[in-house]
Amino acid sequence: MxxxxxxxxxxxxxxxxxxxxxxxxxxxxxxxxxxxxxxxxxxxxxxxxxxxxxxxxxxxxxxxxxxxxxxxxxxxxxxxxxxxxHSKTVRKNVTVPEWLSDMAESERINFSQTLTEALKLKLGV
Missing domain, CATH: 3.30.160.250 (Double Stranded RNA Binding Domain)
Structure with a gap:
């Protein structure tokens, strides 16, 4: 602040x-x-x-x-x-290991939401 x-x-x-x-x-x-x-x-x-x-x-x-x-x-x-x-979303192309992608898709994980949550956690916001 x-x-x-x-x-x-x-x-x-x-x-x-x-x-x-x-x-x-x-x-x-x-x-x-x-x-x-x-x-x-x-x-x-x-x-x-x-x-x-x-x-x-x-x-x-x-x-x-x-x-x-x-x-x-x-x-x-x-x-x-x-x-x-400034809450407009932007498209990012990311690379993850195939096995991890397969596991996440089978669990129906939203990649965008997960990346957003991880970035907020990492940045402390």
């Missing part, structure tokens, strides 16, 4: 959300609930392909830098984000 402080500023009929530690992550919402939801989504979108993540500022530092803004912590579970937004 990654957690970053976000700045919420009312701007007319919208609430603008930005992240001091991740300048490219900006969004807005029509209500505080919508702005919070959009903040989670934009955080996932910006961070999903990164390997190194910026260090999060403390809430007190951000509050001092933006005294008129509302500060909230936004958390993102990138594994859950990827499952939600």
């Amino acid at each position: 990654l957690v970053y402080p976000a700045i919420f500023i009312e701007d007319g009929s919208y609430i603008v959300v930005s992240f001091p530690d991740i300048p490219e992550a900006m969004t807005q919402g029509e209500s505080i609930e919508h702005a919070y939801q959009m903040a989670e989504e934009v955080l996932g979108l910006v961070l999903e392909d990164k390997k190194d993540f910026p260090k999060a500022s403390t809430i007190s530092t951000v509050q001092n830098d933006y005294p008129d803004a509302t500060i909230a912590l936004i958390g993102i579970d990138l594994a859950a984000y990827r499952r939600k937004y």
